[in-house]
Amino acid sequence: MTADLLDDLNEPQRRAVVHEGTPLLVVAGAGSGKTRVLTRRIAYLLSNRNVSPGEILAITFTNKAAGEMKERVADMVGPRARVMWVSTFHSACVRILRAEAQRLGLKSNFTIYDTQDSVRLMTLIAKDHNIDIKAYSAKYLLSSVSNLKNELIDHETAVSRANTPQEEIVAEVYGEYQRRLMRASAVDFDDLIGHTVALLQAFPDVAEYYHRKFRHVLVDEYQDTNHAQYMLVRELVGAGKDGVSPAELCVVGDSDQSIYAFRGANIRNIVEFERDYPNATTVVLEQNYRSTQNILSSANAVIEKNANRPKKKLWTAEGDGPKVTIYTAADEHHESDYIVRTIDDLIDNNEYAFKDFAIIYRTNNQSRSIEEVFIRKGIPYKVVGGTRFYERKEIRDALAYLRAVANPADDVSVRRILNVPRRGIGDKAEEAVEMFARRERITFSEALNRIPEIHALATRSATALTEFNTMINHLRTMDDSGAGPSEILMKAMETSGYLKELSASRDPQDEVRVENIAELENVTREFEEQFPAENEDERPATLSDFLERVSLVADSDEIPTDDAHGGVVTLMTLHTAKGLEFPVVFVTGMEDGVFPHQRALGSASELEEERRLAYVGMTRAMQRLFLTRASARSTWGQPNYNPESRFLAEIPDEFVERHGEETKALGLSGSNFDRPQKRDIQVMVLNIGDRVLHDKFGMGTVIATAGHNDSAEATIDFKSAGQKRLLLRYAPVEKL
């Protein structure tokens, strides 16, 4: 057994698998066999170190990663892998919180709000508190609150620490937001982590229980943890103060692939691991089994430009391979044409099938021009990401019905569907119910049960509300008497008239919506079928069970798998591509302002994150890597002339081959544009780095330029007023 598990590992991998006794950090470069080490280590614990599956907690960020890990371990050690906790941060926390909810004043059937629910709630709060929504959008307020939660700062602390008017407003809505969540017996994604940390800190007996239970804690993608997740790991591992020795901790990650700082991920957690856990051991995996040396050397060259990163250099035993291709196209259409031509050529030579190709870009809107050409040329493709199944309006409406049924305290869901489809309940009626509920200190749903007492209601509104309430109550009765999610879903869609309204519509979009509802019904049925098998208690799947599953599963757009007809080309963002690999990869839009993104240009730390993103993108490629750019790219109808991405210049010539039509940085001469050159009035020419004086904003520095003549724009960083994008034709700026 031991031989089997260790046989095909290289030396550092083997060390990571067998390491014993002290905290372990595995620094795993791209393609270095990270998942293999993690799964082998778990298998090794089970078969060679006499650890029982129930003592293992393995944490990932995605359900997919968790599922794969569990499956791979089960392949090695058999079905007893089932009792292991291999789950996402969020599912692990839900499991703990459900068991201990009452200690935090929550009902154990609490609802989990997703981002959209939270935005809705925050919008309501902003309105109630007369907050200027123009200056403080619900999104801004929410992300501020989320940042605080990621740092484990509660609303009381936020209030006491608030120094600026902004911080005061955020602290105020934060408190109200938490009160409303609590009243609705709901938590948001951040709370799942934060509440669990609070639980473990406030209740030593609960902490001790988990310390005794989990003797091994493994964390994947450690570079993506935020402070709250970092603390959660610390609390779960324990410090031995309760007489239980700390669990053996193993974290795996790569600081060069940290690309979620904007969501609160803190690269510090992995960089400072040895400081956090003083007796820690570090194993570095640098041998890459995925890419050719030319691809790795190029990626290394780019990432090395980041300051203060732990040194690490990927290498491969597989040989140089072809050089990386850098292609410059005249515009984004030519860029797409080039991609299609190249794909065709490679397929004609029988080297590759469609499924071997991935097109990766910085922002979702870049897929459009590529899709257009793909459709025209008949290239089969799939866009991964974008609007996901569970984010579609109709799916969210349907789920709101189910949530309103399962958790009557869930005001946000009840109010979402109150007038969907239209049933004559307007803002005024809703407000009257809301006022009544607040006066009586009851939930919105409870208020609906007392409509006759609400005198502010017009008769017509009262009738509509009563009818709505009767329908919802009927659905709740079904739920109480054990009807399954699929049955309740279909009943809700029928009695509410939701399906009817969609079916009656001539809008082709609504036809798709009907199909999506049908697909959701499929999901409920599949869930009902698999549920008893997965759980030891024989209880059939309830609506709440279903909703919990759904709330923690974001995606349904899967990465296309192998397919009889050569599959399809995959299109996705750089972020989505992390963790994947393809024989041939195109990274498109290699232009300053596109990638690195415009908004990162002014900040050193954001530029470093962009560079890590470039590293992630390039290291997805196994055999061929193409970096493409367009001299001109139309954004919102206006052509932009972005300079070549700075990342391209960072790759030494020896690893690359350049092709395409080079266009002069300024002016259109020498390019093969069809469009006649316009003769425009000369406006001021600004270059990056120029200092300017603006009538209103004062002194500033040019950090980016775009367009020419009439349409010339400059992004200028003004010290006090922040960054502004100005049309130079009008802007009252003066070059210094």
Added chain:
DNA sequence: CGTGGACACGTTTTT
């Protein structure tokens, strides 16, 4: 109460 047109805005997003 419902709707059309003006208007503002526009990264990345594992849960």
Added chain:
DNA sequence: CGTGTCCACG
């Protein structure tokens, strides 16, 4: 350019 939101009107 495309989408989502807000207000004035029917």
